[in-house]
Amino acid sequence: xxxxxxxVLEAGSTETGKFDTYxxxxxxxxxxxxxxxxxxxKGESVTIDTDDDEVLVLPLNGSADVVVANEKYxxxxxxxxxxxxxxxxxxxxxTSFTIVATESGRFAVPGAKSTKDLPVRxxxxxxxxxxxxxxxxxxxxxxxxxxxxxxxxxxxxxxEVLTPGGNWSSYPPHKHDEHSDNERILExxxxxxxRPGGPEQRTDGFGLQRVxxxxxxxxxxxxxxxxxxxxxxxxxxxxxxxxxxxxDMYYLNVMAGPAEDSVWMMTDDPVHTWQxxxxxxxxxxxxxxxxxxxxxxx
Numbered sequence: 001x002x003x004x005x006x007x008v009l010e011a012g013s014t015e016t017g018k019f020d021t022y023x024x025x026x027x028x029x030x031x032x033x034x035x036x037x038x039x040x041x042k043g044e045s046v047t048i049d050t051d052d053d054e055v056l057v058l059p060l061n062g063s064a065d066v067v068v069a070n071e072k073y074x075x076x077x078x079x080x081x082x083x084x085x086x087x088x089x090x091x092x093x094x095t096s097f098t099i100v101a102t103e104s105g106r107f108a109v110p111g112a113k114s115t116k117d118l119p120v121r122x123x124x125x126x127x128x129x130x131x132x133x134x135x136x137x138x139x140x141x142x143x144x145x146x147x148x149x150x151x152x153x154x155x156x157x158x159x160e161v162l163t164p165g166g167n168w169s170s171y172p173p174h175k176h177d178e179h180s181d182n183e184r185i186l187e188x189x190x191x192x193x194x195r196p197g198g199p200e201q202r203t204d205g206f207g208l209q210r211v212x213x214x215x216x217x218x219x220x221x222x223x224x225x226x227x228x229x230x231x232x233x234x235x236x237x238x239x240x241x242x243x244x245x246x247x248d249m250y251y252l253n254v255m256a257g258p259a260e261d262s263v264w265m266m267t268d269d270p271v272h273t274w275q276x277x278x279x280x281x282x283x284x285x286x287x288x289x290x291x292x293x294x295x296x297x298x
Contacts, residue, residue, distance in 0.1 A: 002220045007211065011228025018046045020106065021230060023189065025113065028232045032155055032256035033187040034111040035230070040064070040101035047098045048109065050091055054118065054156050055111040056146060057097075058088045058252075060193075062105010068097040073122045077105060081250045082162065082195050084291050085128040085143050090121040090151060108191070110146075112156035112256030123151060130291075131298035132284055133161075138275065139285035140169040142298045146262075147255075153262050157186065157255040163243045164287040165197060165205075169251075170239035172272035175214045176257075176265065177235035184265045185257040188233040190241065192225045195248040203227070205247025211238045214269075237269045248290070 006029075014022045021037040028034070034053060037060070038046050048055075057066050059077035066073045066089050078084040091097050093114040099107055123145070130143040145151070146158040163169040176186040194205035209231050211221035219236035243249035255264065268276070 002222060004221055004223050007219070007221050007232050008223045009230040009232065011226065018044070020228060021191065023230060023232070028187070028189070030187045030234050032113045032258070033189050033254050035189050035191060035254050036109040036111070037191070038099060038107045038109065040099065040105065040107065042101050042104045045098050045100040047096065049096045050093050050111070052093055052113055053111040054093050054114040054154050055091050055109050056088050056156070056158055057091065057099060058108040058110065058145060058158070059086045060106040060108055062101060062107070063103040064105070064107055065100045065102055066097055067100065068095060068120050071120070074102070077103065081160065081193060082248060082290055085125045085130060087125045088123050088145055090118070090123065090146070090153065092118045092120065095120070108252060110156065110158045110252065110254040112154070112254070114154040115260065116154035118152060118154065121151065127151065129295065129298070130293040131295035132288055132293065133298050134171070135279040135284050136282035137166065138168050138171055138279050139164065139288055140167060141289050141293065144298070147264055148298070154260065155256040155262065157262065157264055158253065160250065160252045162290045163241065163249045164285050165243050165247045165249070166245040167285060168240040168242050169249070170241040172275045173210070173212070173237040173239035173269040174266040175235070175237045175269070177214055177217055179259060182265060183267050184259045184263060186255040186264065187257060188238070189254040190231040190233065191252040192229050193227045193250040195250070197246040197248070206244050207249045208240070208242040210240060211236050213237070
């Protein structure tokens with residue numbers, strides 16, 4: 001018996017209005033993390049009130065103007081999550097804003113419950129901290145938008161990971177479901193996209209995602225994931241995220257929890273943590289990086 005029906009949200013299952021994906025904290029069954037993804041044609045717009053959340057506006061593809069308090073911020077965006085990092089904007093709680101697509105695209109709005117008054121902040125692509133994690137078949141690229149850089153948030157952490165086809169990511173399995181000197185409680189959303197692959201550029205690529213019990217916290221997820229699918233992780237060890245050969249995999253991670261220090265702290269499953277030492281002598285997958293990185297390793 002598994003928990004896939006509870007924690008796996010297939011593409012289209014949360015669609016509403018102009019949003020392909022619409023996952024509130026209440027929908028996920030927890031307290032902090034959320035994710036909305038708007039699909040807009042050129043010239044279309046959508047208005048969002050953050051209420052008690054803080055959010056980013058993060059183009060997955062396409063470009064947009066974001067209008068906040070009569071100020072317009074232009075996001076150049078990108079062609080694809082597999083071709084470049086993007087500029088983005090932080091918007092605090094209790095704020096209304098409008099996304100206007102200047103080129104058709106999809107615009108992620110990761111969010112978290114907030115407890116702090118912070119200013120609107122436009123962040124150029126150069127603010128994104130990116131690098132390579134792992135080596136060998138565990139090589140992947142990590143792009144940090146609200147994690148490990150100087151963007152101040154109340155509770156929100158946002159990063160994206162790109163994994164070459166056939167590689168293992170989010171590995172070794174790790175958890176962040178208790179507060180300690182080495183760990184923080186963080187609810188986590190995984191949103192997936194698979195790159196078309198093969199001579200026919202097929203769009204039916206897939207990956208695999210695993211989540212399993214940590215001490216005192218039961219969960220059992222083992223699922224195939226395809227473009228547009230989301231897995232919500234309230235607790236437990238999570239990983240690996242595996243990309244099927246021939247199809248590179250992208251996932252957007254949204255994390256938040258009760259601590260106000262806005263840091264990502266986790267602990268490995270002790271059964272598998274030796275993998276970190278095992279890959280130290282291996283070469284990084286030559287297919288990486290997908291786009292330029294700011295640091296050799298993260």
